Amino acid sequence: MAKTFFCELITPERSFYKGDIEMLVVETGEGELGIMADHMPMVVSLVPGIIRIRKDGRWKEAANGHGFIEIRPDETIVLAQTMEWPEEIEINRVREAMERAEEELRQQQSLREYQLSKATMARCFARLRLRSHYDNDQL
Secondary structure: OOOOEEEEEEOOOOEEEEEEEOEEEEEEOOEEEEEEOOOOOEEEEEOOEEEEEEEOOEEEEEEEOOEEEEEEOOEEEEEEOOEEOHHHOOHHHHHHHHHHHHHHHHOOOOHHHHHHHHHHHHHHHHHHHHHHHHHHHHO
């Protein structure tokens, strides 16, 4: 049996996940990062992507927005602006958000507005990627 560590995933709206897990895989600005028990302490920024959680030998995935991860040898805390399980993602809403963000990118904007539109697009792509993967697994 693999060694476990405590993990908590938190958004401003809810405690998304809490419990002992075997491994956590997140997407950072430098690429994917795998976290297991006794990992070296660090704080890392999280980019919109897919978080993978392994518990009892099984993987569970969620889409996340921007955030931060605090890693300690026996505990990892993930703070993200948003997180969703695949079944919570409504494809039509994601497509509408993507269309709005694409239109905003076409318009002349301030640097801040441009960055917000790019962040929205990144989150939309992660959500669509996760939902597509989830739907294919359900066939």
